[in-house]
Amino acid sequence: MVSGEGRLAATARYLEERGLDALVAFNNGQNSFLESNAVFVLSGVRPIGESAVLVDRTGTASLIVTPAWDEARAAAQSRTQTAIGADDLPAALGHTLKAHRVDSSKLVTVGLGTLGLALVRRIEAALGGTPPAQDDFTRNLARVRAPEELEAARKATWIAERGYERMLEFVRPGMREFELAAELYCCMKELGAEDNFLLVSASQHNLAVRAAGRRMLDAGDIILSEITPCYRGQYAQICRTTVIGEPGAALAEKYALLQDAMRRGQEAALPGARVRDVCKTIDDCFRAAGYGDFCKPPFMRVRGHGLGVTSDRPGDLTADSDTMLEEGMVFVMHPNQYLPETGYMMCGEPVVITPGGAEALSQRMATLDAVPA
């Protein structure tokens, strides 16, 4: 487990061992909850626009953010020695390379390919060519959460659970999906969530979850919610299924399958286990119940995934992933599943890998919930 500050030192060691002068990490200003933001990993700042962090072999680091007026915020939050606000990233990077006395033939990049083409061409001109890419470097460096990041992930999970409680209080037939989403989003922002990958949708027979629309909620609807607040750069996701009215016995019986798959997946997710084996354990629960043909898209997508913006490791939980789980990894495990009798249902928790398996960060595990019709 490497702390945020320790990551700069680890980067310096990496450079020293390979005879490199510097590493430059880039971010395109988009915040995918599924991907690692290399600038955040190294600086602790979630930038507004395109940005870069330069770390040299002494461990000295500079952050460059756009737009220029965001410099004061970046300087206050960054763990780098300097923070520069600029409207012209390539020009500022050129100055920074000179200030760090970097030989541009001895540097590597992370995430350059995620930037827009016009910007990449200008940056490559400033660097005198296309340096080697080490795009997995920061996501591997941060694959195990630092203590302060795990704490923030727990807080994000707490916010998600309060958001879901608010949904149970607030939702009623006749309300439109977007009204429900607006209330949940703002409620969680009030609790400190700086962002939220929030999908809330309903149907009498769901095929998948989607962003809220104008559909009016009705008795008998099954509401799917994928609630993913971000707190201090840590996304945490809970997946829930809620019925408007009394759920039938068949629905409850099928939902128990998802809950069982979740429990077994948690037990199997031990340090050293392969992701594919965890997925097989989950899929076996559905196979045993006669739903083996449904353990593939479009009836499900993945059995979970990493959570940005620190590191997306261990990646997607799929039956062909050879990734090995490590103690301290944080991700969401969700045996969400379409079944022909019920439609798509959701059940998932953010988990941290411990010697005893995947420990849920949530206080209350997903159940099939009901609200009055």
Place this chain on the structure above:
Amino acid sequence: MRSVHPAIIIGSYGWDADRLPRDEFQLRISELNRLMDERGWKAMLIHGDARDHGLLAYFTNFIPRLRWAMALVPRHGEPRLLISMSSRDMPAMKPMTWIADVRTGWDWAGGFDQWLAGLADEGDVGLGTIGFDVISADLFRAVERSLGNRFHLDDATPLLPRERRLRPRELSLTRDAALAVEGAAAAILRTWRAGGGNEAAALAGEREARAKAAQDVRTLTSLDRGLSVSPFQGRLAERVDPLLAYVAVQDSGFWGELFVSASVRPNPLRERAEAGLAAALAAMVPGALARDIFARATGAMAPYPLHPVLSASIGRRIGVSLDEGGVLQSASDARLEPGSVYALHVGGIDPAQGGAIVSAMVALTPRGAEILCRSPSDQSG
């Protein structure tokens, strides 16, 4: 104004064929057909992502909620839209566009290569590109690999009109966006006046807009007396005087944006900002020189310098993106054209008083300037 881009655009959004009917898009696509005929291109590739999608939205009505999308528009035949989401998500994406052939972009061979094969021809085939300045280098490499040496790309973006006259139906949607942002700005001021913290006030504005089906909402707030603005920091209870907040609301594809400034004490800086805005508004007539409007606004602001968050500009065109070009700066020699909508922001900073910015949105019509919305009046300031 730029703000932290969200992980996903969560608001309700779809193609409203009643307000933007198919013939609107036929008119828009005719721009592309003309270019394809002039240049001998067989098709156009229009790229957009969750952050930069103005032109993609203009031609397709589609706005990516996350990642990217690419419209493949042949000169002859039906267009296709590739979206970087799973095939399972496509049913939820289809209602956002008039294009019928909507496919996942994750199946590159089936979605792109197969479509490209349909254009096969003898010799070198030309394709026009739009929005490729912001395409990720990784995605561009995938496009290049598919093109091989049978096709070549030409950048069509500079050939598109720099400014388009809004048709009445587009202006009508812009008015809706202006109303939405005005409501959000009023909620911000109301909450702050009632004793709320600065970020709590901004959140009240966001809640107001989201509850009314806003497609997207962005806010920035100052916690340092208006000297700078920041994305949400979770410091909701902190109340700082003066208030400076920014809110942008996207509604049915069109953006509205305003700053909100207020103070519990008389605020000469805000008064000068109001004077600067009034001077700019008086000069907003078709044919006016952009630099003259800038000079009038900043002259009326004297002795205060222009607020640094405005990046040496007092406004630009606004529409399907927050920045449609036409920036109003000291050296801008462009003339204002009727049929455009501008967002104006005028304000300054002062070490003793903090900062203040006031805004308006203005449509330039053949009859003159129509103020679509403006910052709420701070009666007690």
